[in-house]
Every structure is written in C-alpha cells, then in structure tokens.
Amino acid sequence: MAYLLPGDSGDWEVVIGLEVHAQVVSNAKLFSGAATLFGAEPNTQVSFVDAGMPGMLPVINSVCVEQAVRTGLGLKAAINLTSVFARKNYFYADLPQGYQISQYELPIVGNGTLTIDLPDGSSKAIGIERLHLEQDAGKSMHDQHPTKSYIDLNRSGVALMEIVSKPEMSSPEEAGLYVTKLRSIMRYLGSCDGNMQEGSLRCDANVSVRPKGATELRTRCEIKNVNSIRFVQQAIEYEARRHIEVYESGGTIGQETRLFDSAKGVTRSMRSKEHAHDYRYFPDPDLLPLVLDPAMVERIKAALPELPDEKKERFVRDYGLSTYDAGVLVADKASADFFETVAKGRDSKMASNWVTGDFFGALNATGRTVEDPPVSAADLGAMLDLITDGTLSGRLAKDVFALMVETGKPPAVLVAEKGLKQVTDTGAIDAAIQAVFAANPDKVAEVKAGKDKLIGWFVGQVMKSTGGKANPAMLNELLAKKFKE
C-alpha cells in the first residue's frame, strides 16, 4: 500500500533519494598513512598531508580501493575499471586543502541495486546510482569556547564511500529499511562498521513531494548529516509535510540544504549554504586515473561472503524458517552465524524461536552483543538438547536460560546444581496433585461441579509445589484424570 500524505487538495507522494557516507574500514587513511581510529586525542592522527601543508601530495591506499570494489560488488553494481579522482573546491575550517579529493564524472562504482524487505513480506528493489571514494573532512567544534571554533583534523582524509541511491524510495519507512539493509551489507562485507553514533555512517536525505499519480519531479531539498535511522525517518516526514504546506499555501520550494534539529524534530535552512556552491570540479593533477586490474576485482568477487539476501533464502530453504524469521536472523551476520551454530543438528524452528526470542531479549536486557554474548551458542544448543531429551520442560528451560545469562554457567551444571530436572514421574506428580486436592476440597468440588476455569489454579498450585518442575503435559493429563474420579 502506497505511503501518501493527505493535503487539502488531495494526497501527496514523497520522493526520496539517499546519499550515504560510509567510513571505510581500513588501518590508514585514503591518501595518507595516518591512523583512522575513533576517539583519539585531537590532531594526533594527522600527517602533514592531512593538514594540507605546503608541498604535500596524496598517495592512494590499496585497501580503501578494494573495500569500494567489495561494496560495489555487494550492491550488484558495475565496477568501473578506470575511474578518476577530482577536486571539489570550497572553503571551510575542517577542509585543510581548501578542496576535498572526491570522484566526479568517473566514479569507481556505477549502477547497482539494493533490495529492501517490507513488513508485508514483499520486496522492493531500490536503484543505486553510484558509489565513489572521497576524503572525509576534519571536525569543527563550536561549543568549546564563546568566540572560537576548535578544529581537530584527525578525521581529515579518512576514506569515505559515498553511496548515492536513485530517487526511488517513497516513504520514511522505506528510507529506514534502505539504510538498515545497506548498513547490514557493509557490515557483512567488513567494508564499514556502520556505527552511526561514532559517525561511521551518515545520511543525507533528498526529499521532494508531488501530487499522487504525478510523474514529474519537483524541487528537492537536501537534509544533511543525519546520524540515526530514526532521525532519517523523522526528518523525511517533517520535510515532506513542510513541502506540502508550502505548495498548498501557494508557495514554491527553492532548492536548499537543510539540517535536522533532532531536539525539536524540525529541519532548518543552513545559514552557511545560502548561495549554491560552485565546486569547480576538475581531475586532481596530483593523481593519475585509477586503473583496476580485472584479476583483482575477480579475486574480491570470489572471496565475497554470503550476503544477507542469499543467506535469508538459504535459511528459508534449508532450515524451513519463515521469511520473516529468516530476515530477523540475517540482519546481522554475527546473529546469523550464532543461529546456525545453535541450529546445527537440532530443530531449526526451536533454535530460531529461542535465538530471536529469549536470546535477543537477554542481549537487550544485559546490553551485550552477539559478538560478546552472555550465553554462548554452544551452551544454548546444549540447553535445547535438554528440552528435546525431556530433561527440561519449556518452562523450566526459561528458568535455566535466565540462570545461564546470570551466571554464565552451562545448562547441565545449572540443572545439576539446582535440581531443575523436570519431574516426569507420574507417581510424584500424582502425589503432588493429591496433596493440593486434600488441602482444597471445596475447590475440588467446584471443579467437579463444572467450574472449569479453576483448573488453571490447580495447575499453578501443583506446579508451585513441585518447584515448577512438573512436566506440564503430564500434569494436565493426570489432573484431568483425577477430576474425573
């Protein structure tokens, strides 16, 4: 069902294109040998090249090139064996050279596709226009001093991949799914860690609207540097509504660059970008055209890991999971790997339920990650075995799991320590039922007289008296028999 925003004159469609800036995973910067780690002391990861000192020259980092190729292949995109670096000229405090080395007419990666999975189970292919390599700028901080801005060039020169989508998204939700999927693919490839809080992934959203059914594109505005998926969605929605309001009151939208104020939930015009920038792009004369060896591209292609879409298909096919469950598990490679370890030689549906349910819940509660989990895949698997062999009921398993999370001990140890083996001895259960009956004759009479809803109470009481260990199925069976007596 299409996303439409209502207006006085009718419904409006939203047209969204996203430009994502992804910091490349590499040890050193794109054109200099300085380090790229986050959070270092100011100006300690800056070479003379990054500082734009007189006479300094760029030399390209081979791994950054490979990561761009890898990402392009992950987006099923065309790899341009010849590409050119161009200078984008403008003045800003965080841009030491007075230009950014980027790519303009001939980027390293061309057209590709990214598929998003919508909640209704359908898929939508979003076109990728291009991917190019460029330098990141330094950081300027404006709140350290009343009259001065502070400049740290640690980030200056770090490699970025700019991934430009075609304007084919039509709702904030689709935009969110696009970023999520893109992030997931790059994390699978190891080309970007997708850490939006640290700024490894930033989005610029291009938004325009048009009356429902129209085909021409109206003027778009660009919302720059949004650093969370939630904010991307909020910003798009606000901006679309703003455009509609302007159009419906008879105004026009001028092309502008805006910022999203996440505190107020609004976009506003960037004062520093009043006039359109003339970037005066030209091929960087300090760099020759980048020519890729086809063998290198093939080598990267052959070594690509299984990507989320392929993995999801395999999970559905080989593990019999629903598309939805498979989708949840493959969103993150570490989760998918965790699941497969747990599911190996076991009931995959059970494994999927436990991983996506209790296990993910435990991650949230403890603030831990799949890479550093409170319960290992081996231990979770062992616990599932204890369910399958009857040692644990589903209910007991939940208790055991909670203890595993808390203590880190394997299930067998905890079962032994706490004597949590489920009671399947009919005699024992019977005795427990007898005891509860004896203590509550009036209630027994009520059930026998037809008050069925009290049966649940009896189940609870017997369960409590056995320390939760009674096998539920057996309990229900014996209780029913007992009531019939």
Next chain:
Amino acid sequence: MSLDTAKVRSIAELARIEVADDQLPHLAGELSKILTFVAQLAEVDTDGVQPMTSVAAMTLAMRDDVVTDGGYPDKILANAPEAAEGFFTVPKVVE
C-alpha cells in the same frame, strides 16, 4: 570576453580574496584582457581529441594499508597562528 565588476566580485568571493571596491574596475579590465587572450583556443579544432589528464604515462600506484604517519601533533600545530588545547582555533562558525 569582458567581465563586469559584479562578476569579478563573485569570482573573488569564490576565491575568498577581498578586493576593495575601487580596485574592481581595473582588475576587471586586466582579467578581461587575459580572458580575451586565452579565448583564442576556441578556434582550435579538437574534435575527437582526448584531454591530456597527465603527462606521465603511468598508472596510479597504490600503497599498503599500514599506519606509517601521524602521531606528531606538536609539529602539526607548530606553525598555527592560533591554537588551544591541542586544537586549531578560528573565529566561531555559526551553522
């Protein structure tokens, strides 16, 4: 190719060089003369000619992804007209 003072002002702004108003006309004259001189290239037939992007007939060499540089903030800041707490400082920018 003739430039008027408004155009010179906008080019000077792109280049972030302040030019006093009284200098603009003379500068416009000089620049116009230069542009007229170089505009003669328009008469050269360059159909089918590939632009020369580099004199050196080589391909771009790549370096290994090893940290070999940086880690000398004192040298980076040594020539700074103004610095504080390890940062370069400039008049405050308002976004």
Next chain:
Amino acid sequence: MSALTDLSIAEAAARLAKGEFTAVDLTRAHLARMDAGRRLNAFITETPDLALAQAAESDARRAKGQAGTLEGIPLGIKDLFCTEGVQTTAASRILEGFTPQYESTVTANLKKAGAVFLGKLNLDEFAMGSSNTTSAFGPVENPWKRKSDPAAKLVPGGSSGGSAAAVAARMAMGATGTDTGGSIRQPAAFCGITGIKPTYGRCSRWGIVAFASSLDQAGPMARTVEDCAVLLSAMAGHDPKDSTSAPMPVPDFARALSGDIRGLKVGIPVEYRPQGLSDEVAKVWDLGVEWLKDAGATPVEISLPTTRHALPTYYIIAPAECSSNLARYDGLRFGRRVEGKTLDDMYRKTRAAGFGREVRRRILIGTYVLSAGYYDAYYAKAQKVRRLIADDFAAAFQKVDVILTPTAPTPAFAIGENTDDPVTMWLNDVFTIPTSLAGLPGLSLPAGLSADGLPLGLQLIGRPFDEETVFRVAGVMEKAAAFTARPQEV
C-alpha cells in the same frame, strides 16, 4: 678566496677530494661573496651558521671516507622547497614565518649527497612570473649590466631569479630551481648560466610548494653542463610519496657527456622563428646550428604546428591548478593570519593581505575558468590542445633526436619594463612553455652575448626521460660556445 668561487662543482669536488681545501673553506668563500653581493637581493633567508656547521660535518664525513657525490658543495635553495627548520616563504607574505617541520624530497636527496645549504633564494611569488619582480621580499637584480646603460638594474628572469643571480654572481656553486613554464630555463638564459627542467616526474614534487601540479618540476642551475648533470643525478629519483613521480632509474647523467653527437638529428622548429624575432636571437640560434653541424649532427627542419596555441593553453591550465593549490593558504594552520569577524572574513582578509597582484590575478583567472559554465570552453578545451602540443613533439621525435630553439625572445630587460600588461610579460615564456606542457626535458645554456653585452641562451628539448641526449648535445655546444664572459658584478 675569489678563485674558490669561480670553480665549477666538478672542479671543486675533485680538489676537495685531493684535500686542497676544506668544505668550510669553500663555504666561507661563498658566504663572503653573499656579503658582497647582498644588493642583488638574491637571498630571502641566509643561513651562514647552518652552512658552516654543515660544512664542518661534511669535512668530518670525508675524513671517515664517507664522501657523497656533492660532498661539501655549497648550494642555494629556491625558497619554494620546504626546508625543515628553516623559514620557507615562496616569496609571499602569506607564508612569512612559516617554518616547515619536514624536508622536501629533492633537498633531502641533496643533503644525502653531502651538499651544504647557504640559504633560501628569492623567486617570483609562488613561482608565478618571469622577472622575479613579484616577490614580496623585493626584486632580484641581475648581476649582468647593459654596456650602453650600466646603471640600469636588469631582471634576472623568473621565477627562479634568485637562483640564477646567485649562481651567476658566484654566491653559490649551484642552485635548485623549479620550472613550470620556463622558470629555470629563462632565468638561466638571462643570467648566462645553465639550467635544466627535467622530464615531468623525474624529480619528486613532495615538499615543494605547489603552483601548477601537472607542470611543476624541480631542476638544477649551475655554471656548466657537467655541474647540472651531477646535480640532477643527486636530485632525481622515484619518490613513493609523490604519485606523479616516475618509477625510472636515475642514470649518472655526467657519463652522458661523451662529446660525440655524430649522426644525431637536431630538429629546428619553423614556428619558433616568428616574424619579428630579434635578429640577435636569430643569429645565435643559427650559430648553434653551425656548431652542431660541425660536430657531426644533422639539422632537420620540423614543424610543431600547435605552438602558437601554447601560451593560451598554459595560461588556462596553470592558473586553474594554482587557484586550487593555493586554497590552503587561509591563515588557519600556518602562515600569516589577518583576524576577521567570521571565518570567511578571516579568509578574505588574510588572502587579500597575503597574496600579491600577479598571484591574485592567476587565482582569479583559474577560479573563473573552472567555474560552472566555463569548464568545457576553457579548461577541458585547454587539456585537449595540450594533447595536440604533446603529439606535435612526439611526431617530431620520430624524425629527430633533440630539438634546438632559442630560450627567450629577448635578453634581460630592465626592472620596471614590461610590467603594465600581464600578457606582454607572459610572452617571455613563449619558447619554454610548449616543452612544459608536453612534460619534456628542456635545458638552456649560454650561447653568446647580445650587442649590449647581455647573455643569450639556447634551449635543447629532448624525448621523455632522455636527459642524457640533451646533456650530451649541450656538452658539445658548451665547448663550441666557449662562453667565458662574466657578469660585470663579479
């Protein structure tokens, strides 16, 4: 003392090896000449204490048997090369006080070879000019004088005017220069010395203040062809820090001076003899052809049809690249800052105060030709014409091994002449610019004197990376020219 400063580098090296004098002696002699010649304003920064210390270290190395190819030889360094711990200005106010924390690759190579640095030599601001009159630190005076008017101060040429003047005035045995459109060759011609712009990519550009990246090349300036060969061998070499540096081995260029050019074909381009070429310059060119014929080479008339478009091509490409290369001079991280109310205000004021008029002109032209709507008509067009110019040379080199032309259309002119019209000033480089656009090696050597007693230079242009043939032919011409004239100053 004066005898020491008349020696060539090769002679001095031989005598140092024999122990006839020390590096300290040699340096002292040159420091004395610098004192005597200070009026010429060839130096922006003199470093006598450093030089003496380096000379002493050189003598110590020699005593241990560790002498390099330039051990103890005192040189001047054009103030466009970043020298660690020594002020580097590019002759601009905007870099006044800038002390690089790194050494350029070329000067590091010279240091490794054992050279002594006397100081930083004056130049046109940011290497933009052909007269060394645009320096923020005052013009340089040519040590040569007109017979007819000895009081007139003449330009040494540019942009490496300080380098040429210092070598001609015997203040340094050799100097580094840079050449973007003729800035080594033309001042060498004006000052009666030898200089070579090697093939683009032969010397590293790392640590040299960039003017026009696709054209800039470092090169040696000295009083003999052999000295330039020795200097170039030390300066040149692949540098992994410069992506445009050629991965070519560096020959011992001095070995190319065999004196034998029999059978060589020398191209004489018709386009370099336009209507109005001065008779004197034409005469010395013809003389050069005769010398080569006498030595067994064959002159061949060639045509380089795109020559007349070289100047406008250059004056689109060089300003375009410089407008971008000079964007980093903004008062933020180094150099002089003029305070402003806002960041942009700071930029505008700093750059207005810091850049001279020629630099400002070129930045504005460059900004214009790259700007929206003009890129195709100017910059893209110029890059295509550039290819035609390079193709002209490539075609010519199918028929000839080296090309002979005059270096400059006139001898040195007076300071203050030719300054009103930027385009007229640019015509000084008409013979040198095409070589730069094509990235070819070009050498200038003194061939004779004008009627008024001023040096006239001839240029030899070679195939890419064939400096050896250029040196070989230059060595033969040098012998034939027997240019022993000295500037009146010296």
